[in-house]
Amino acid sequence: MPFGSTSHLVPYHDRTPVGLGFPRVRHRYHSDSESDLYYRQHIAHVPRPLSSTALRLRDASLKCDRNLGWNIDWAVAFLVHHLGEKSSPGAADTLKKVRIYAEGLYKEGLGKEVAYRVFNKLDQTLFAGHLKDAVFLDIGSLGRDVSGATYSHGWGLDPKVKRISIVLNGDVLQHARSREILAALIHHMIHAYFLVACGPQVEKEVAYGRLGHGHHFGKVMLAIKNLSVAHGKPLGPLGFGHPLGFRRFSHYDDEYYDQKKQHHSPVEEKWYCSHCYSDVNPISEGDIDEWYAGICKPLGDLPDSVRSATVQIYNPIxxxxxxxxxxxxxxxxxxxxxxRFLEISNKVLPETFMAFLQLLHTGIYGPDPSPVIVAGRKGPPVIKPPQPNSPAYLLTDIRIFQMGCAMGFDELKAIALDRMKRQYITHEDPVTLLKQIYNGGEPDPDLKEWVLKFLVRMP
Structure with a gap:
């Protein structure tokens, strides 16, 4: 029976021990269990019934549209905290037991069942149970260069399945050791976790990272990998890519060997699934930790509202x-x-930032320039004797324009400049306005053009 077949995953009374394993091979690598013995012969075994929970992983009719509504930064922060010693003191020990259990299944010739039998325990231990019933798990033929694929809700290979699909690649896993099967499964469970935490993949949000291999994926992957070191050997095969893509089974020397790596052929990648090639470019642990410290970790000290996927954060508004x-x-x-964090330039004054927030929420910012705008007349405004209590219409506009320049917000520049051009009179101190414009150096060309017209404006 090929590794890709899942017909053996039926209740106990319908199963026989025939064909449940795949040929055992010698290899020079130590196992994940306490024993370092090589199992060179096929081992007879008694089939074990799958739990009802495991069988639900294969239920194509089961529906689950769980969406935690989190943004992806908080999803990372939550899971890293969850995997910490204080939050989950027994997680490392449980992960070690799962690895030993998986190795035992592998040695009994039940390699195809490893993923189904350990999925729920991995979910409880690593992902706080958020994947329960949310994932359809299958094994299929996906070629030589991917460990599998994770599909967003309803986009899997089986059109009857409406939940998240994980399809492990039997073409490469049929020659995999238990640790490699676990690593491939955990890799795809990370993708599935982001789909549950942040909602289904959207075509225009591919760069958001649910199914990608960027910093968000990397931090979760490293947290799990570091957990595996606590009570055993690191789960080495777990990474951005995987070591399986170019491995071949030799019938001549009964050993694994690696062919010379060749990069996968460029194809148009589908937006609704992951693309888990063997040669995904890794991000260094130092870069990931620096990114996490600046982006995700601070969320723990902010209000709960920052967890929402519908919130953007400005310093930290x-x-x-x-x-x-x-x-x-x-x-x-x-x-x-x-x-979702965006640093505001330190050149932006607090009152300017508040005017900017007012614009975002209401579509306008104060002070209201209507007293210096008359239909049929346009600016730049005529300079009148300064009045100490005159509202700072132009000064605010100039500062908003400069904020647009500093932040690269073109729309902000356009809004401010339009207001400046529509004012026909001003009682503001022109010296104060010119200082604001030129103190930062040569002004933006559009602002400079406005200034020249402003200075020569006649009644």
């Missing part, structure tokens, strides 16, 4: 994500930062 949808340059800034 919370803004509903929908409020910035109309500002393309702002959305691009968040995408470029790969985070």
């Amino acid at each position: 919370l803004v509903p994500a929908a409020k910035i949808d109309a500002f393309l340059s702002m959305r691009k800034a968040f995408d470029k930062a790969r985070s």
Whole structure:
């Protein structure tokens, strides 16, 4: 029976011991169990019934649309905290027992059943049980270069399945050791966790990271890998890529060997599933830890509202994500930062920032310039004798414009400049305005053009 077949996963009374294993091979690597013995012969075994919970992993009709509604930064922070010694003191020991149990199944010729029999314990231990009933688990033929694929809700290979699908690749796992099967499964469970925590994959949000191999994936992967070291050998095969893609089974020397690596052929990657090639470029642990310390870790000290997927954060002011949808340059800034945190330039004054927030929430910012705007007349404004109590219409506009320049917010610049051009009169001190414009060096060309017209404006 090929590794990809799952017909053996039926209740106990329908099963026989025939064909449940695959050929045992000699290899020079130590096992994950306490024993370092090599099992060179096929071992007879008595079939064991799968639990009802494990059988639910194969139930194509089962539905589960669990969505925790978290943003991906909080999803990482939560899981790293969950895997800590204080939160889960027995997690490392449980993971070690799972590895020993998986090795035992492997030695009994039940390699195909490892993923089904350990999935729920891994979910409880590593993912706080959030994957329960949310994942359909299958084994299929996916070629030589991927460990498997994780599909967003309803996008799996079986059209009847409406929940998240994990399809492990039988083409490479048929020659895998138990530790490699576990590593491949955990790799895809990380992807599934982000789909549960942050909701289904959306075509325009591929870069968000649910099914990618960026910093978010890397931090969770490293947290699990470090956990595996606590009471045993590190789960070495767990990584950004995997060591299985170019491994071949030799019928001549009964050993594994690695062919010279060749990069996978470029293809148009589908947005609704992961692409878990063997040669995914890794991110260094130092870079990941630095990123985590600046982006995810601070969330634990902020209000619970920062967990939501519908909130963006400015230093650390919370803004509903929908409020910035109309500002393309702002959305691009968040995408470029790969985070919901956006640092505001230290050149921006607090009162300017508050005017900016007012604009996001209401579509306008104060002071209201209507007293210096008259239909049919346009600016730049005529300079009138300064009045100490005159509202700072132009000064606020200039500062908003400069904030747009500093942050790369083109829409902000356009809004401020439009207000400046529509004012026909001003009682503000022109010296104060010019200092604001030129103290930071040569002004933006659009602002400089406005200044030249402002200075020569006649009644």
